[in-house]
Amino acid sequence: MGLIASAAEMRAIPRSTEFRNGGVSFWYRELGLPQRRAALPGDADYDVCIVGAGYTGLWTAYYLKKEQPDLRVAVLEREFAGFGASGRNGGWLSAEFAGSRERYAKAHGKGPMIALQRAMMATVDEVIAVAEAEGIDADIVKGGMRIVATNQAQKARLLEEIAYLQEWGYWPEDYYLLEPDHEPRLRVDGAVAEAFSPHAARIQPAKLVRGLAAAVEALGVDIFENTAVSELRPREGGRGPAAVTEHGTVRAEYVIRATEGFTAELNGYRRQWLPMNSSMIVTEPLSAEVWKRIGWEGQEVLGDAAHAYVYAQRTADGRIAIGGRGVPYRFASGHDTNGATQPQTIAELWRALSRLFPAAGETPVVHAWSGVLGVARDWCPTVHLDRTTGVGWAGGYVGSGVATSNLAGRTLRDLVLGRSTELVRLPWVGHQARDWEPEPLRWVGTHLVYGLYRGADRREASRSVDTSTLASLASRLAGR
Secondary structure: OHHHHHHHHHHHOOEEEEEEEOOOOHHHHHHOOOOOOOOOOOOEEEEEEEEOOOHHHHHHHHHHHHHOOOOOEEEEOOOOOOOOHHHOOOOEEEOOOOOOHHHHHHHHOHHHHHHHHHHHHHHHHHHHHHHHHOOOOOOOEOOOEEEEEOOHHHHHHHHHHHHHHOOOOOOOOOOEEOOOOOOOOEOOOOOOEEEEEOOEEEOOHHHHHHHHHHHHHHOOOEEEOOOOEEEEEOOEOOEOOEEEEOOEEEEEEEEEEOOHHHHHHOOOOOOOOEEEEEEEEEEOOOOHHHHHHHEOOOOOEEEEOOOOOOEEEEOOOOOEEEEEOOOOOEHHHEOOOOOOOOHHHHHHHHHHHHHHOHHHOOOOEEEEEEEEEEEOOOOOOEEEEEOOOOEEEEEOOOOOHHHHHHHHHHHHHHHHOOOOOOHHHOOOEOOOOOOOOOOOHHHHHHHHHHHHHHHHHHHHHHOOOOOOHHHHHHHHHHOO
């Protein structure tokens, strides 16, 4: 019955004659898939070996080489630079930081957590500045972030969130409620309240990661693609840490794991970070008449206050790209095949698009895709370097990794170079969570949690003026 329903829903969606599902992402469809760099030629020795050529790995390499040009740095990548979430995300460069502020503060105090949030705000400008300095054209527009509430329960929750965040590092000018006649306008159907933060920018994510990889190479970093790492060996006895691949072993003083949603594929790491799936669709360019009805002249990134929330942007060429969780998790930490996503998820995202922007509901969808992001068991990001083993890592960004990965890269730079800086004293440094449950508990639990969140959204949309108890139950089960 589900397959039949999905097929019927797909027929209802206006799809372009050039519709594509997968192919990594629409962002790469715009650019064309890159020609792959050479694989690792054999055993090698470096000062720092980084596993994963996404934002985290590339930012770490960038800042290490900028700070110490004589450092020998290698980046190992199974596919090509930016193949994972870095080339598939929603293009939100924002100061949002995932994870429980209370959890970090319990170990380090409230002040350091506030410092971490302020560092995230500065990171948005840092990424923009580096892109400009390196000549990376990533369609960046710092138009801020709008979050809309479309029912009374969402409105109450949005007001609570504004008050809450203003206790944790957001000052009144950093996140606030918009007046109904705010300009420039963005007309979201059914909106009953909107909040705004200036600390966000729209980007084309694949352009950013492609340009960053080129900048890293120009600094003298060796990027080896088509090089799958199967094992990370810690420092032991007189033997230094190493990354083991089918093409050879890379020995280094430090090995950095920057694999985010693909971490479960490394030997010994299957239950450390859960690979959460997120999916997107993008329309054909909207007509001038439709844009006149919608507005969106400010180029803000847009999200909603639902539990199973969506995120969207107006692209540089006048499309709407919108994403959400879809099917959140595949059994045994599986992931999509080259970006393909399920018909049911495509239908859900199109319904969300049509609900928020009825004027765009007849604009054909031209592309759909998926990706995975890393989630720790306590939903808190982390960055760490174990000097005893020589192995470091960063990730678990829970979908807010575009800016967080930059902060992680600068922090890993300071950790590797042994510097005592404000960055290494931020409370996410060294944070660790327990492993995820074994299967099938991991699969059952994740789907139960997101099922409850969706049920809560349905209840709130139909009659509730308060946050549904289903959402509270879901959060408790998730350990958030």
